[in-house]
Amino acid sequence: MTNSDSIHDQKINSLSTKKKILTSLVAGSLAGAVAKTTIAPLDRAKINFQVRKAPFSYEALLDFLHSDYSRYGFRNLWRGNTASMVRVMPSAAINFTSHEQYKRILNVDRKCSTPFKRFLAGSLAGSTAAFFTYPLDIARARMAVTNKNQFGNLVEIFKETYKYEGLRGFYRGYTVSLIGALPYAGSAYFVYETLKIFHRNEKKKEPRPIERMIYGAIAGAAGQTSSYPFDIIRRRMQTAFILNKHESDLGILELFSKIIRHEGFIKGLYKGLSMNWIKGPIAAGVGFMTYDILQYFSRKTYVNIFHQ
Numbered sequence: 500m501t502n503s504d505s506i507h508d509q510k511i512n513s514l515s516t517k518k519k520i521l522t523s524l525v526a527g528s529l530a531g532a533v534a535k536t537t538i539a540p541l542d543r544a545k546i547n548f549q550v551r552k553a554p555f556s557y558e559a560l561l562d563f564l565h566s567d568y569s570r571y572g573f574r575n576l577w578r579g580n581t582a583s584m585v586r587v588m589p590s591a592a593i594n595f596t597s598h599e600q601y602k603r604i605l606n607v608d609r610k611c612s613t614p615f616k617r618f619l620a621g622s623l624a625g626s627t628a629a630f631f632t633y634p635l636d637i638a639r640a641r642m643a644v645t646n647k648n649q650f651g652n653l654v655e656i657f658k659e660t661y662k663y664e665g666l667r668g669f670y671r672g673y674t675v676s677l678i679g680a681l682p683y684a685g686s687a688y689f690v691y692e693t694l695k696i697f698h699r700n701e702k703k704k705e706p707r708p709i710e711r712m713i714y715g716a717i718a719g720a721a722g723q724t725s726s727y728p729f730d731i732i733r734r735r736m737q738t739a740f741i742l743n744k745h746e747s748d749l750g751i752l753e754l755f756s757k758i759i760r761h762e763g764f765i766k767g768l769y770k771g772l773s774m775n776w777i778k779g780p781i782a783a784g785v786g787f788m789t790y791d792i793l794q795y796f797s798r799k800t801y802v803n804i805f806h807q
Contacts, residue, residue, distance in 0.1 A: 523595055523794055525797055530793060531590060534783070537781060579642035589632055590635075594627070597623070618689040620688065671736050679730055682722075687718045690718035722783070724776075728768040732758075
């Protein structure tokens with residue numbers, strides 16, 4: 500690193516908290532959009548398997564994607580992605596930005612290694628994002644398991660949900676979502692930050708973009724595996740009023756018990772996990788890498804414009 504680069508990075512680090520938050524919000528929202536759009540067809544397929552009793556297999560996955568394409572066209576593979584963007588962009592923005600702020604507040608890895616605080620900062624970031632964007636997650640899930648004849652757009656989803664379920668419908672499954680967000684975000688951020696620290700200590704330089712994507716993919720796989728059963732329960736609760744009305748009044752433990760009893764522990768609570776090991780790491784890797792790059796360049800651009 501040259502002396503001018505070092506001075507430039509010092510200017511970036513000296514930006515006010517308000518300016519850092521603004522650049523993080525922009526970088527986070529765009530990173531979330533890129534990551535989610537990349538794996539949208541697989542995500543739509545995953546939700547459909549999660550909320551139905553049919554067992555998952557890669558053959559069934561290909562049949563679903565082929566049938567969807569044949570009946571409704573190529574664009575339908577991304578059905579619900581608009582609703583997903585409305586949720587993912589603010590969710591990712593809040594997630595990444597709050598993570599950076601929680602790291603600052605908790606003094607994560609400032610003077611010494613603080614693994615627990617590293618995990619806690621990630622968990623708090625995930626729960627913060629989940630609280631503010633959950634109604635949009637409900638809408639995205641319901642669009643993913645329906646066709647255009649049932650709900651044409653996001654507005655119709657919100658209208659029908661409020662009409663038949665009231666405000667409570669927008670937070671159906673929120674508790675289990677919050678419980679799942681803690682280990683998922685905590686594990687993902689912990690693994691990603693730990694791998695970056697290891698890289699800096701071993702190679703004495705920052706990870707390259709491809710290395711950031713690999714570390715992010717590993718982090719995504721760890722997060723997905725640690726919280727997957729909660730994701731199953733969340734999706735079942737979110738879509739119960741549409742697909743399985745007899746499940747709409749079941750609580751978390753009752754739904755856990757029913758799934759295990761009728762579908763088995765592994766086949767029920769981990770249905771589609773192998774597909775998540777494909778799409779989850781891709782999304783996480785792309786998301787972490789894109790965020791790091793966009794955050795740096797947005798702050799660099801700000802410094803170049805206003806701090807010359």
